[in-house]
Amino acid sequence: xxxxxxxxxxxxxxxxxxxxERLVRQFDARILNLAYRLTADAEEARDVRQQVFLRxxxxxxxxxGRSRLETWLYRVAVNxxxxxxxxxxxxxxxxxxxxxxGPSGRDDDGTPPLLLEQEExxxxxxxxxxxxxxxxxxxxxxxxxxxxxxxTIGELLELPVTTVRSRMLRALERLRKRLAGSSLESS
Amino acid sequence: xxxxxxxxLLLEQLYGELDPRSRVGLDRHRDECAACRQAGEExxxxxxxxxxxxxxxxxxxxxxxxxxxxQARIGRPARGWRPALVGMAAALLLFVLLLLTSARxxxxxxxxxxxxxxxxxxxxxxxxxxxxxxxxxxxxxAEVVRAIVDESLSLQLAxxxxxxxxxxxxxxxxxxxxxxxxxxxxEVLRTQDRTRQVSRDRAILQGVGRAILRDRQDExxx
Numbered sequence: 001x002x003x004x005x006x007x008x009x010x011x012x013x014x015x016x017x018x019x020x021e022r023l024v025r026q027f028d029a030r031i032l033n034l035a036y037r038l039t040a041d042a043e044e045a046r047d048v049r050q051q052v053f054l055r056x057x058x059x060x061x062x063x064x065g066r067s068r069l070e071t072w073l074y075r076v077a078v079n080x081x082x083x084x085x086x087x088x089x090x091x092x093x094x095x096x097x098x099x100x101x102g103p104s105g106r107d108d109d110g111t112p113p114l115l116l117e118q119e120e121x122x123x124x125x126x127x128x129x130x131x132x133x134x135x136x137x138x139x140x141x142x143x144x145x146x147x148x149x150x151x152t153i154g155e156l157l158e159l160p161v162t163t164v165r166s167r168m169l170r171a172l173e174r175l176r177k178r179l180a181g182s183s184l185e186s187s
Numbered sequence: 188x189x190x191x192x193x194x195x196l197l198l199e200q201l202y203g204e205l206d207p208r209s210r211v212g213l214d215r216h217r218d219e220c221a222a223c224r225q226a227g228e229e230x231x232x233x234x235x236x237x238x239x240x241x242x243x244x245x246x247x248x249x250x251x252x253x254x255x256x257x258q259a260r261i262g263r264p265a266r267g268w269r270p271a272l273v274g275m276a277a278a279l280l281l282f283v284l285l286l287l288t289s290a291r292x293x294x295x296x297x298x299x300x301x302x303x304x305x306x307x308x309x310x311x312x313x314x315x316x317x318x319x320x321x322x323x324x325x326x327x328x329a330e331v332v333r334a335i336v337d338e339s340l341s342l343q344l345a346x347x348x349x350x351x352x353x354x355x356x357x358x359x360x361x362x363x364x365x366x367x368x369x370x371x372x373x374e375v376l377r378t379q380d381r382t383r384q385v386s387r388d389r390a391i392l393q394g395v396g397r398a399i400l401r402d403r404q405d406e407x408x409x
Contacts, residue, residue, distance in 0.1 A: 037240070118239075121236075121239055122239045122240055122241075125236055125237060125239050125240045126240055129237070129240065140237075143202060144202075144234070144237050145237075145240075149202075149204060150199075150202075150204060165195050165198060165199070166195070168198055169194055169195055169198050172198065172230055172233055173194075175233045175236075175237070176226070176229045176230065176232075176233050179232075179233055179236045180229060180232070180233075
């Protein structure tokens, strides 16, 4: 059945739980992965997803349809992630724990060397993205992983598109410095 | 075009947002500027590196995200409501049937009359008897029965609406919507059951009517 966003929203407003479930299914993976990239923590991403969808229900009452529902959900997700990352960064102990639990800190568990290398490369990327300033990380994740255009990101974050591009450029410049060595190795 | 402008255009090119006119200027700058040429290549490498971080697959437990009764405004009743609705409909039907079966049919000069509540005073034999031709005919016209049933249902529905309306005075917005939806659903259910209900009620009324008439006939037989 084709996805008709406005029809589903109308049905949810009329109290149709099946329509609500359809909307959740439609955006589930994208919200989860957005949260995952912004928090760099799978467990936290699941919590964020849950919160986003729980906010979606009452939020649809006020949703005016000027933007797409997806954009609106992304905005909710970004705001929740911001709060979480902020409180996480305020807690040094938690941060240390995250770093300790990262794959690069694990003992040798017999994983083949090639897989280990790939995991390490992935972890370098993950760490590099996680260590970007929050505003740059948001733009990078929305553009690169969520595949939103700069203009849409500007609408979502309520920023001029020039600011969005500048942040993205700064993020890429940082990553370029950070990942340049490993990029050459892998290529 | 300076290097900063060129890098912004490199970024747009990397993500396929560069318009063709800007591309000409960018290519010209890149031909002349080794630093921006290298930056372009490295941006591409970074972009590939970023793609290493794959998505996580974790389908949500959609059932856990289903709105609860408190959250959902029930327009179409959720599964959990159906047994309650069926129960209410059954209670409504039972009430109507009790109402109808406790009714008494009297046959007088004015024709067949339905009396609700207390039994009418016993009619003396021979007083205003109805001719045998009338008695032997099917005494209950389908339209009459339907009108009776409709009226009873309307009374019952009005009574239910009144009680619901009282409850609504104390309910908040969500509760109000749920009550309204419930009444709507009840109405739908009632409409759907109407045909079967009417035929069942008619059969019962006919049975009652025949029994009364048979009793009367027995009384009239000398």
